[in-house]
Amino acid sequence: MLSIKKILMICGLIATTQTFALPQDSRRAGGIAVIPVAKTVTNITYENKPVLVVEGINSMNQIIFGIPLSAPLGTLQLQSSNGPINIEVKPYKYAEQRLSVKNQDYVNPQQEQLDRYAVEAKEQNAIYTSFTPQQWKEFPTFIRPTAGKFSNSFGRKRFFNGEERAPHSGLDIPAPVGQKVVAPANGTVIAIGNYFFNGNTVLIDHGQGLISMFCHLSKIDVQKGQKLQQGEVLGLVGKTGRVTGPHLHWGMSLNNARVDPQLFLAR
């Protein structure tokens, strides 16, 4: 039987070919918890901030919650009109990566660069903690933002020239400079910028605190406020910012937690 969406698509009334499926449930630091709750459960928050809820067509809604990379093992608690909702954060071993970066400014930035980074971090934090109301009836399956073989680089513990730094908060896709980067799902460009570590960057707001980020671009083809459909070009792969070679850094932030982008892709 044809769904309403398919009929609208055949009639050309909606252009998107976006498909829908919940992200993978993976209850680890940097993972996602997908929690079905009765529709009567409302006011779902984490640390007093709203979380993403997909309103199901049957009697259940789905909470899609991002578990911070810094979350300790054990129980993490959401609040709701029906009382606490517990999430068990399970152990997960991320790999280690030792990088040699020639430009010392990227290993031990000077004060001026740290000041610049502090301003950028504040700007990005404001984006990650934003919550754009949007009614989700279904959750979109994300597509890969650029072609290329990649390894499991999310969450890696990183050492730059032997010094430990923050774990890797995104997924790196090695690709040649100039290769197209597309929106992995529908959304609105919430910011573009040229950042110290991240280079030329585009951030897309998908609604309800779900933000995607694309870094080290050689070219940005979109403007702030622009609405993007899944598959639309947003820029080109590059090697701007702190990089050892050309690649796309793809980050996903959910309720201000950087989570593994692979969990949003079709299985």
Ligand SMILES: [Zn+2]
């Ligand atoms: Zn990266």
